């Protein structure tokens with residue numbers, strides 16, 4: 326039931342072996358050194374051709390992975406059909422708008438009361454500039470993108486345990502952290518503490534660098550000055566005319582800065598995944614799924630819940646029930662099948678794949694995450710606090726406040742992403758009723774933005790473990806499960822392949838789903854053409 | 858050199874203890890069975906313990922005969938099971954408390970109790986959770 330023993334496969338098992346014995350990091354080093362890992366990144370549109378006459382592929386799920394698969398295979402000449410549980414395309418690519426109704430598992434229903442044009446992205450909300458696959462399809466589908474603001478120096482870092490619970494601007498935290506660390510390092514360097522680590526010549530260069538990086542004075546000290554305030558902000562900024570003289574601000578003390586732990590918010594925008602520039606579709610992330618669904622309108626069957634998947638020598642048959650009309654289970658057939666149903670759900674569907682792929686499916690739980698959107702009567706974060714997009718970080722359970730990256734300066738209402746949580750905090754958030762999620766989030770938000778109390782209008786909260794079509798946020802791989810099961814989840818098992826973010830090394834990103842689907846259709850196509 | 862390694866070691870410790878803004882929290886503060894059930898388990902098994910069904914499902918714990926075996930829920934929590942992630946970040950006491958709670962409520966009244974010592978003895982089988990934030 327597994328793939329033929331081609332060169333690629335034996336290389337893959339070599340990597341798996343390295344992964345098992347030496348750890349995943351060494352495995353990827355080995356893969357990279359053989360220019361193998363690089364094969365999975367987007368290299369421009371794929372061109373498949375020469376599908377055997379009448380060959381068909383049944384696709385399960387109409388998220389990114391299912392729709393990329395269907396689009397590319399149809400273009401190559403295959404007959405494709407998609408079965409989709411929801412009454413819409415997009416899967417986790419999804420936005421909630423005013424007028425929408427969302428019922429989560431357990432039957433809790435929310436009626437979204439947002440104004441026209443306002444939305445919450447319960448799932449994906451930002452696209453890195455290097456996610457070339459997603460960006461390719463966005464352009465292909467004619468979906469307009471705009472900047473997503475990730476890092477805002479004027480947003481806050483907030484700790485209930487520091488500075489009397491008063492938030493600090495991100496720029497103050499970063500400037501003071503950099504400044505003090507630069508001061509400390511240059512002090513030890515000048516005392517000879519680093520003599521063994523750097524040459525004398527390099528030491529001089531480094532000292533100059535530290536002075537520049539930390540905005541230090543001529544004595545290599547981080548002191549209250551115009552130079553310093555140029556980083557952390559002024560008490561009274563430079564102006565024009567009579568009142569123009571700037572007054573520098575007071576830095577946090579070194580001790581307070583360290584103790585506050587606010588510095589731990591600094592790294593949040595440094596990782597490759599979220600480095601500027603980032604993008605979002607105009608009108609909500611869900612615009613992408615919607616546009617893709619339109620493109621594939623005649624091949625998607627909605628309201629179709631797959632309950633059984635069987636393959637034999639002649640093809641693959643999926644049994645499904647119509648969730649609206651009900652009635653007896655029906656079947657759909659394809660010569661081959663690409664199944665993009667999340668592993669959480671798939672682990673509960675009978676499917677006759679081999680033991681290795683079944684083990685991969687059964688050992689992939691989905692992580693917790695919640696998002697809460699609060700509509701405010703006015704955009705007070707812009708009007709009162711000059712915060713235009715970006716993220717505030719807090720130690721409260723809501724963890725983040727994301728400000729909208731669009732409609733700046735617009736009068737009227739706006740929607741804050743007022744909670745975005747992971748880990749055990751998200752588990753607890755999911756266990757609340759939707760109304761409680763909204764209420765708690767409002768309380769946390771008001772500790773940072775007191776205006777929220779009076780400006781609050783309506784809200785909606787989504788806990789991903791209660792999302793009926795995924796039972797979770799994303800495939801929760803560990804190093805151990807990657808080593809044990811990753812190659813098996815990527816395999817061609819007879820006539821079945823799996824695709825989705827869970828079949829990628831970029832889990833919980835749309836690009837992972839896209840790249841996984843592109844890899845699946847290319848490998849499946851050559852498998853079919855070679856076998857025909 | 859010593860100073861530098863001190864600084865680096867210090868930074869690593871701080872990163873671990875700097876949980877204030879760590880996007881990923883693990884562990885729970887709740888003590889009693891009903892508290893733990895309400896703040897952890899009911900996200901999936903629902904407030905009434907009856908589970909739920911969508912494209913996939915969460916099984917009912919109410920009237921679930923598999924709970925007759927006292928250590929079964931303990932192992933499910935420590936190891937996870939298919940779409941249920943492991944809850945190995947619950948303490949031995951917490952796992953015992955919530956196991957006893959689900960075995961004795963929601964219409965269940967299975968004999969026997971679970972102790973923290975029994976949980977501890979099964980810890981070696983615990984499965985670690987992944988700590989990676991989504992996009």
Ligand SMILES: Cc1cc2nc3c(=O)[nH]c(=O)nc-3n(C[C@H](O)[C@H](O)[C@H](O)COP(=O)(O)OP(=O)(O)OC[C@H]3O[C@@H](n4cnc5c(N)ncnc54)[C@H](O)[C@@H]3O)c2cc1C
Nearest residue numbers: 386388389390410416417449450451631825826834835992
């Ligand atoms: C909270 C959160 C934040 C995220 N943030 C980002 C971000 O900022 N940027 C980013 O790029 N990505 C982000 N992601 C990740 C992104 O949403 C996913 O990686 C991607 O959408 C997954 O696509 P997929 O095709 O693999 O799965 P899905 O989109 O889940 O598609 C699977 C489809 O299968 C269907 N299905 C399920 N069961 C059945 C059944 N029994 N029968 C028939 N059909 C079924 C589902 O309804 C669904 O349509 C985020 C995700 C979450 C949850």
